[in-house]
Amino acid sequence: MQTIGxxxxxxxxxxxxxYRDLNVGVQERLGGLSSPKVVLSTVDFAEVTDMEDNERWDQIGTLLSEAAQGVERAGADFLMLCTTTFHKVAGQVAAAVDIPLLHLADVVADACRAAGVEKVAFLGTTVAMNDPFFINRIAEGGPEVIVPDAVHHEWLNAAIYEELVHGRVVDGTRRRVVALIDELWDAGAGGVLLGCTELELLVHQADCEVPLFPCTTLHVRAALDRALA
Structure with a gap:
């Protein structure tokens, strides 16, 4: 078994x-007392979001690169960023280490291709929806990607940062996101990417008719495939 960073x-x-889903996944695949080999480094979210608000992306890249180097020194065989938004500096992070980065956008593109989805909608933070760094990487090898109209970006971003990152799951927000997903389906999306881990706490497949692609779930599955190959 490889060590996941x-x-x-x-x-x-x-x-x-x-962390939970990696452990559950190994338990399901191997049984017994099996658990994954994991090296985890966490950063101060307040510090990172302050840098994001001030568009100091080079500093974010340096901070995450240093964390990645620490994970590599601790014995990780490959690396994952437990975030969508901060994949904006994934190239800088990948260049700082000698182990491969399992890029979330590549995993998502593979899942969409496997499902035969040619047009998919993306929900995430304002940065991830407005900046093409993530969407373009998916589209390179996968489906066309659309995002909600800009009028929806501010409240969706607020729901993520003011509710979900604090573990608050609000029914009214769920209903509003489900209504937005229905709008995107009407706009031609054959599926919807839940492009923020916290959105998977809010919306589940049982809430929608349109196929959902939970990015974190897909990322974890790909990591387990790699670690247990």
Whole structure:
């Protein structure tokens, strides 16, 4: 079994889901007392979001690169960023280490291709929806990607940062996100990417008719495939 390196803390709710699901996945695949080999480094979310608000992306890249180097020194065989938004600096992080980075966008693109989805909608933070760093990487080898109209970005971003990263799951927010998903389906999306770990706490497949692609779940599955190959 390979050792999985995780860079987390963006938010701790996201890191919790990654760690839990990796353990559950190994238990399901191997049984007994099996658990994954994991090295986890977490950053201060307040520090990182302050840098994000001030668009100091080079500093974010340096911070996450240093965390990645620590994970590598601790024995990780490959690396995962437990975040979608901060994949914006994934190239800088990958260049700082000698172990491979399992890029979330590549995993998602593979899942969409396997499902035969040609057009998919993406829900995430304002940065991830507005900046093409993530969407373009998916589209390179996968489906066309659309995002909600800009009028929806501010409240969706607020739901993530003011509710979900604190573990608050609000029914009214769920209903609003489900209504938005229905709008995106009407706009031609054959599926919807839950492009933020915390959104998977809010919306589940039972809430929607349109196929959902929970990015964290897919990322964890790909990591287990790699670690247990």
């Amino acid at each position: 995780l860079i987390g803390g963006m938010s701790w709710e996201s890191s919790l889901v990654y």
